[in-house]
Amino acid sequence: MLTALSIANIVLIERLDLDFEAGLGVLTGETGAGKSILLDALGLALGMRADTGLVRQGADKAQVTASFAAPAPGTPLAALLADNDISLEAGEPLLIRRTLKADGGSRAFLNDQPCSAALLREVGGHLVEIHGQHDDRGLLAPAGHRALLDAYARADTGAVAAAHGAWRAAEERLAAARAALDEAERDREWLEHCVAELQALAPQPGEEAELAEARASMQKGERIAGDLATILEAFDGSEGGPALLRGAARRLDRLAGDHPLLAEALANLDRAIIDADEAEAKLNEAARAMEYDPERLEAAETRLFELRALARKHGVQPDELPQLAGDLAARLDAIEGGSAGLAKLEAAVRDTAAAYTHAATALSNQRTKAAARLDAAVAGELAPLKLDAARFQTLVEPLPAERWGPDGMDRVEFLISTNPGAPFAPLARIASGGELSRFILALKVALAEEGGADTIIFDEIDRGVGGAVASAIGERLARLAGAGKQLLAVTHSPQVAAKGAAHFVIAKSSEGTVTRTGVRALDDAGRREEIARMLSGTEVTEEARAQAERLLEVVG
Incomplete structure (x- = not known):
């Protein structure tokens, strides 16, 4: 979970220190206030490409420091840190720091120990998920769909991986024996x-x-x-x-x-x-x-x-x-006893191949059953999001034998059809950004309890919708946060903003020729005023304030 974020000299942000808690936090602000800058800064800390354009004009370097709750022992993240000799003191947070020079070059640190950007990206993938309309990672990347389905199915893929390793090892021993026998025969x-x-x-x-x-x-x-x-x-x-x-x-x-x-x-x-x-x-x-x-x-x-x-x-x-x-x-x-030795090795290959096929077939059956449950769970989320005509399908199809691997014998991909009679297609091919955002939310809610990062960020996932649909989005974001996740939602919707347990407003200010972007946490009165602004536009009316009060009362 993200606990704190410190930003220095990133685009329009001169200096910013924020604290975060569990639950749903919303970030609002006028268009152009710099909400994307905040996500760019966090992305830099999580190992994204170091673009010198992020360095504030006139500054020598930019720096972002993100603090996360320490991973629990035995988790994949804890193992990854241990494998890379990143030490964690008991009760201490995991600190990520990234610096970026104006003339090029960046440095990354994990708990003040230098690390590569590649390791930072791998660690960041365990810590934070970012979902937006144009996100080509996360739920939109077919490469990760199989792992998500396995987590949903609570499938033990370790047995398949071990069986595959034993099979490949037996094949390697047989190939080595055949090569040695051929060489010996020649000699x-x-x-x-x-x-x-x-x-x-x-x-x-x-x-x-x-x-x-x-x-x-x-x-x-x-x-x-x-x-x-x-x-x-x-x-x-x-x-x-x-x-x-x-x-x-x-x-x-x-x-x-x-x-x-x-x-x-x-x-x-x-x-x-x-x-x-x-x-x-x-x-x-x-x-x-x-x-x-x-x-x-x-x-x-x-x-x-x-x-x-x-x-x-x-x-x-x-x-x-x-x-x-x-x-x-x-x-x-x-050479004399080679045939008998080869026969034993060939038998070992057949036995290990059969063991792998048995384990992988069982996993395939488990995936197929889980896919049906996931399809039904996502379908239940679509109607409230005004996606009544859409259909969701988890494709589980067999791979050719030459592509079988430690993950099994299946290719898994999430597909959708947005109109009656339309064929199913990959998530990333949906034309409408709003539909895509809502599909991602529906799928994420269905997968909420099945692992993934503890911190999830939705970037303007409610763009292009309003009214009841926005309320449905807000309700699902709150539900997802209630499943033990930390959510941060960049939103333009007052219905979504009203669902937040914490509310941050992003604003831009100017002093002469100097423009700055700032972020501040709002108290109850500040929240009412900001939601009223979102409802009324440029001029906040008493009617907007009353409506904001009603939205917050409904949530409360």
Whole structure:
């Protein structure tokens, strides 16, 4: 619901601040006073095209700020704001601000967070509906008729959308499997060769590093084999170092008790023998590890080069060859088992298509029944609006299979016939603006409790009518406002104005060469005077004032 509107430097409006409440609010004023400016300003805030002609002459920029009651949690608008990271504090309003520079360029903000004009339009569509004689959106746009009928029918379209998604996903999986199978079939000979080559080589994870390390060790062993042999000779036999140390230790052991230094020498000698044994063991171990065997070295090099050559051929690292072998073998297996896999996927497509058709058919039946109820509800509103000869029809027709979608299998459009025997035609093709306005009102009243924006604006929807028809329009606007909606009606009809719970008058004033448009809320006395002016024209008579009093008493 719109709670406040602040306008600065829009055409003739220099500065304007208005507060709004729920119910029916009417806006009146003399022709040319600037009622359309007010709607243009609100439209700018709701994301309409930023026309620099809206900037007041002499001003650098224009600005409009609209305040709305925060959307309830779980509503589509709340989800839209959350998806775009627009934060809302509990109990705080939703603020929309739009600035427009005189030299071009505009900026939009939602709760002081910059946003695109496209997002502003999407948010605005949830907040406000604007209906006028030449409106090509809202109820006149066939693209929205299906959603309006679904809301009227209280239809759960989620099941159809989910079934359609499952069907399309199954079709995509089948198409991908067929494409993969076709590609694999084309590559069968190449796959067979590659798989055989990889299986023959049988690469193992980490094998390349192990072979490279072994090859390097053997190559080092070849270079130092002579030196190692000479060193090890010093450890071998009775004349080797360790044997001589042990002999000396045995002799010293017999003498160690004769002097403390001899005992210390014996301990040092024992440690030397232990170290010499450890050194000999490590030398032998190193010699075995680095043992040079020409045949073994050649085999390691051959295996290493084969692994690296095959990895280069396939454009992978040697350690990736085992995975590649498995992948290529799986592709080859897929050719053999492809028919069985396709059969399962084809069955899944048939099953999901059947589930979608079942859900969409049920939705179509629900729409058809709701269309009949809606037609009857609109027909009941036409006679009081002096559209007795008109007929309304909600067209629900099947779409071709290639156009079935998440919204079902139907095209929905609201059609009317204004004269007996005349064919039904789309709402937007009605020649008479007055008839179109009244049709929109009748349809909106019939759809009043079926969702939509909380704020609805009717722009001169009573143009060209008067008397009983104007009274009927006013009654329906009031009824629509009583259904939990906020209505703002720009009107020239005193009968409509008298139905308002709040009344704003739009007036133009001049000071020298400066012209301004202002808007003010009227009290009870002001309302009587304004309605009297609407009744009498340029000169307000006592008779007009009395008639205005009677109109307001009837409403009261």
